[in-house]
Amino acid sequence: MWVDPACPWAWMTSRWVIEVQRVRDIDVRWHVMSLSVLNEGRDLPETYRRLMDDSWAAVRVLIAAQELHGPEVLRPLYDALGTRRHPGGRTDTAAIIRESLEESGLPASLAAYADSDELDVALRASHAEAIALVGDEVGTPVVAVNGTAFFGPVMTPAPTGEAAGRLWDGFVLITGVPGFYELKRTRTAHPIFS
Structure with a gap:
């Protein structure tokens, strides 16, 4: 699973995948994807451009944590x-990063990577893995099963219990169909986090 912490839809999908782990025997490997990398050089509305500029910080700290402390973090x-x-609805990125490192038992010194491009090669490589699986016409999340990946699923709220398991079963089914590419409809709701 590839995620960017800036994306509320990736958050919803990640909550579903975590729930699936409770009801199905799956092994989840977490990876970093970056909407900031994806949107580099694109003409974006000013509000979204500011979000993309701010979003570098968290993905850089995530990739630094992975590179220096292992993928399990x-x-x-x-x-x-x-x-x-x-x-939580917060946007104070520096404080979010500082508190999250502390909560995760990681060194506070990792926060310095928020403003550093030192590990951007690793960040871009992780992002490129996802794009290689799904193409560049998508965003985050990307979920791969047995070598086949899709953008999404995008949902709200994230299903729980056996409903999460049934959605997983369907997702696994479509990943096994060569030539299946897309299901989509217009979103009519914002993410429901509770």
């Missing part, structure tokens, strides 16, 4: 960042 750090940003 991604999920707890992503959970801490996302909980503050999405259900």
Whole structure:
């Protein structure tokens, strides 16, 4: 699963995947994807451009945590960042990062990577893995099963219990169909975090 902590839809999908782990035997590997990388050089509305500029910080800290402390730290750090940003409704990125590192038991010194491009090669490589699987006409989240990946699923609220498991079963089914590419409809609701 590839996520960017700035994306509320990736947050919703991640909550679903975590719920699926409770009801199905799945092994989830977490990866970093960056909407900031995806949108580089694109003409964006000013409000979204500001979000993309701000979004570099969290993905850089995530990739630094992974590179310096191993991939197992991604999920707890992503959970801490996302909980503050999405259900918490906060936008004070520096404080979110500082608090999330502390909650995750990671060194506060990782916060310095928020403003550093030192590990951008690793960030871009992780992002490129997702794009190689789905193409560049999508965003985050990207979920891959047995080598086949899709953008999404995008949902609200995230299903729980057996409903989460049934959606997973359907997702696995469509990933096994060669030539299946897309399901989509217009979103009529904002993310429901509770």
